[in-house]
Every structure is written in C-alpha cells, then in structure tokens.
Amino acid sequence: MADEQPQGNGQGAAQQGEQPKQQFQIAKLYLKDVSLETPNSPEVFTGEWKPQVNVDLTSKTRALQEGHYEVALTVTVTAKQGEKTAYLCEVTQAGVFQIKGFEDAARNGLLGAYCPAQLFPYVRETVNSLITQGGFPAMVLQPVNFDALYQQRLAQAAERQKAEQAQGGGAEAKGSDSTAAQGSDTQQ
Template sequence: MSEQEQQTPERQFSVQRVYTKDVSFESPNAPEVFRGEWKPKHDLNINTKVTQLDAALYEVALAVTVTAKTGEDKVAFIVEVQQAGIFSLSGFAESELAPMLGAYCPALLFPYAREVVSDLVVKGSFPQLVLQHVNFDALFAQHQQQAAMEQAAADGVKH
C-alpha cells in the first residue's frame, strides 16, 4: 500500500433518514375552479437547503412548490413540500462534498417529494400530476456558475 493510499480516508455515504418536513396544499378558487375547462399552466420552483448537524452529518431539505393556474390565470392550486433527509458523509474532499450535498442528495429526495405532490393534488380533486425528472447535476452546475459570476462582479466592485 502506498503512502498516499494510507493517508486518504475511506469515503462513506449513508442515508440516515428521509422525512417530510413541511407540507401545504391550497385551492384558493375552489369550487369555481372545477366548473371551467381544465387546461392548467404549471409553475415549478425547486430549492435546497443544507444544514450541517455535526462533523459528518447533514440535513438536506428539498423544497418543491407547484402552482397551477387555469386558462383565465386563476390559481387552481398551490402545493408546497419540503422533503428532507439526514445524510452521513465522511472521507470526501471539500470539492466532492458540495456536489454530493447540492445535487446527489436532492436527487435522492426528489422521488419522495414527487410522490407527496402527486398525492396532495389528487386528494384536492385535481387530475394526477406527476412531476418530470429533474437534472440536479445541471441545476447545481448552473447555481455554481451563477455564484461565481456574482462573486466576480462583487470583486470587480471592490477594486
């Protein structure tokens, strides 16, 4: 075994718990919304929040908000779900940790959030809504690029 292999700790990842942290469903224009033609426009908003709980333990919360509006631009429903998980990560380099927490963990949580959204929409008496797959790697890369551009702009202002 080489000296470098002895110094590199083994990377370990485990899911400790997955849970629904917060749920909200509103249908502010019911029952009128059921009387018209159902051709909704959906707006999807996704955010993540990472909280370090201890040296190797993190909570990742995925917030999914779906707003459906009818043809006359009235809100049919708003569903908000915060799906969270507690993840144990150790032995990862700092450069690996951010993508794990910002892309990999949210991708693991998304199917749970998608199921909750679908269930709430059906229980609200609307047609089933199945959210399409989300590429969290691409979203994370976009967020990193935007943060770098904002940092460069802020550095330009300081000089």
C-alpha cells in the first residue's frame, strides 16, 4: 500500500512548468459594427405587415499576433414590403481568440466553425433588439449549423482548386477563412 502513487488530476505536466499542448481561449468579445436603417418609415407602419425577409451571414478571420485571431461574424437582415425596404439591420460581432498548439486543419476548423458559433448568440440578441427598438415585430434568427457551412466551404474550395488545376492554373486559393449563408423567409 505504501508503494501506491496518487493518480493526480491530470495537471501534473502543467504543474512541472510545461505548457499544455493545446490552448483555446476567448480573449475578448465585442460589438464591432451595428446599424439599423428604416428608409421608408413611418409609412411602412401603416399597412399590413407581411414582409419578405432575407438573412445573409458572413464570417471573416484574420491573424493578429502569434496564436491570436480575430473572428468577425456579420449578419445582415433585410425586410421588404413589396418593393420598399422596411428595414436593413446589420450587426458585426467579433472576438479575439487565442488558439495555440493545434494542427492547421483543427485550428482552421475552430476559426471557421466553432468561433462563429460562439459569436452567434450575441448577434441574434443584438439583431432582435435593434429591430424591435425600430418599431418592428421581433426577429429571432434561427440556429445556424456552422460546422456544415464550414465543411461546405471546404468542399467548394477543393472543387475550385481541382478546376484550376484541370485548366493548368494550379494556383492555390488564398484568403481569410469565411463562411457565408443566405436565407429568405416571410416574417409574420
């Protein structure tokens, strides 16, 4: 019995001065840009409210200092009554994320899917608040599967690269990680 060693809490390596291999931390969340335009008010309030609503979503990533990245999620909601715009609401919620010790594919997955998913609840709340403060019925954004959007973007990039290679271009596509989605619905 005296020879048994305690199992510990799994933090032995960190306590001995070694850094954990993988680190993910939300360093800062912030509202980067916000706007609500109601170009046809107050006339838009006089008729029956049956708008066509379009939702566009975009996520952009940029590297900051070593192991730190900014991810900015922009949602644009446009509601039209016939040909007239009732409102245009645009919200960009951003965050600084510390990501260290991950392989490129895993890091890109975090930046392209996980980080935007962390920002989305803040965007949803801000969009709903702005629209209701503008005098319109509540607009609750539906859940978004950021993992599926990210996988779709990867598949599209692979197809583009394959097409470029078939045409003899062979150049790699460069740019920031981004996901984009569109939706259209009628708000009641």
